Amino acid sequence: MADGKRLRVAVVGAGQIADSHRAAYDAHGDHVDIVAAVDVDEARAVAFCAATEHAKPYGDLATMLAEQEPDLVSICTPPGLHLEQAVLALRGGAWVWCEKPPCRSLAEYDAMVAAEGEAGPYLSFVFQQRSGAAAGHFRRLLGEGEFGRPLVAHCQTTWFRDAAYYAVPWRGRWATEGGGPAMGHGIHQMDLLLHLLAERAGEWAEVQAMTARLVHDVETEDVSTALVRFESGALATVVNSVLSPDEVSRIRIDCEDASVELTHLYGYGAGNWRYTAAPHVAVDRTQRWRTPDDVRSSHAAAFAPVLAAYRAGRRPPCGGDDGRRVLEFVAALYKAAATGRGVRRGEIGPGDAFYSAMAGAAAG
Known part of the structure; x- marks a missing residue:
């Protein structure tokens, strides 16, 4: 970004929350160019793109990644799709800015982070509050x-x-x-x-x-x-x-x-x-x-440090250990409720039923 290159962004999932992402990118319009939208509902992808300058609609994420080679991908789909889509985008060389909840479990979160490169691309989550x-x-x-x-x-x-x-x-x-x-x-x-x-x-x-x-x-x-x-x-x-x-x-x-x-x-x-x-x-x-x-809390305000991190080539906030904190807390809340006992930070890891699913063994 030091050479003045505009960030090429694609949005995956063109439902209601995608409008907040578009507004965030529009607020940084001097630095960001929305180039594509992906949705299984073709009409929804077309409608989203019509509200941009020249974004192209797609029905398939892999095809879009291959053709557009975006710098960053917004993931605005239901949480059950986040793991697969984030990993695909990261392995395609794009940074990822993903809606909450990050995913369905700590195991999925760790798998997403494992798909990052040592020096990027990085994954960050939208905790705009x-x-x-x-x-x-x-x-x-x-x-x-x-x-x-x-x-x-x-x-x-x-x-x-x-x-x-x-x-x-x-x-x-x-x-x-x-x-x-x-x-x-x-x-x-x-x-x-x-x-x-x-x-x-x-x-x-x-x-x-x-x-x-x-x-x-x-x-x-x-x-x-x-x-x-x-x-x-x-x-x-x-x-x-x-x-x-x-x-x-x-x-x-x-x-x-x-x-x-x-x-x-x-x-x-x-x-x-x-x-x-x-x-x-x-x-x-x-x-x-x-x-x-x-400055009010918003997607636009939350995107500013992500953009700054991309320019600097460093991990953005709300990713890595910083983004994992609240998900581990939620897993502990569910485990504590299910077991009737206190749960300490750090106790839920591989092999624990609540590491693989927030419902624990009941998920199976």
């Missing part, structure tokens, strides 16, 4: 000790999905979606929580959990709750639901010197963050807590 400027500002201040030690946290993704939502054949099934709201919905807020606290509280260390299927006629859960201990000793609660008419996405972190709360639904700006100082904190100190920029 990290991308808002206010999250980066808070994480920097937390790391500098501005708020003292994190002590208690809450992570809430309580949304509402009706029966029509689950009428889509791949949803609500272990084999095709990989999990319920912990995988498909709450994974964004959980990733953000783990990302923020890693700066000061360390990695998550242990999780205890419960899951239930209370309303929907599906294989997976429709609600989950978890208790989490971090390496520092900090504790957190996590709730993921698709049963909640009053929808909200919320993270609250209580530190020694302040409570910090983020409340939104699908995206946030600086105004969605609220800081409450502890009684002993001087008022003039809180002036530093204001977010200097108001």
